[in-house]
Amino acid sequence: MSTTLEYKDLTKEAPRSPRERLGGYILLARAIDKGRATLAGKNGEYHFDCPLDNYLFGFKEVKGADVKALLEKGATDEEIVAWFNTNGATKTPEEIAEFGKNVEGYRPYDDPEKRDWFVGEATKSGLDPAKVTLFDWLEVDDKQSYQS
Template sequence: MSKQSNTLQLSAKNLETEFPRSPRETLGGFVVAARALDKCRAVLAGTNGEYHFNCPLDNTFFDFVGISGDAFKDFVATGADDEAVGKWIQENSQVKEKREIIAWNNKMRYMRPVDMPIELQEFLEGYIPEYLPSNKIVRVWFDVYDIEEGRI
């Protein structure tokens, strides 16, 4: 096993038994990025379980920074640690203005389902009652992940 693939295996979470990071956690200064990284590493290591990399949530981040999921995955496959991935994101992001990043992070943190495209609203309309406890209230999109994964 090469050093790169060994490093990747060691850093990849087993998403069959643990959860990726909350979409609220930042990497390189961006929400969603740390979660996308956890899922990407798990896909590369074959430990992603039911989690998907390059999903609609990941794509909100990739679209904002102007980085493709494939380019991200190629860099992650080198075995880069979190710090190196965060630096790579900052260097390759088309968004450099701190205020623009802050505004996007806050938009994402506080996006209510009603503010989402109708296709995602329709998906959540069925997903929430099926997979989340009825005593939990979803106020913002990220709540769905954090409730389902036991963080709130």
């Protein structure tokens, strides 16, 4: 593992899209970006080990603290994927793909516990909350956050 921490400065640019997959895992690239930026004190408004990250961590039955420890050691994306593949709950490629499909299609508008929050957030971003997914909103919010 590297001893040099390379990170995205999330005060100046967004983390990778939640749709981007590493080793087949949805959300992993974004969580890594947020974790590295947090360690560097450059996470801005982003939070590592948040409820979104915990969709993935819960699916794999791993802890954000364990992922953070890898990041602190300078683990590369590939090393983190390898760790994911050998730790926590064993998942087949089909299970990983199905999880990704389900999470990518999640619509907070359809969730009574999240609806009011999502209506407010999506509407502020100019989106119709009844028609968009969480990922649709996150990507628009990321872009709007870094307009010059």
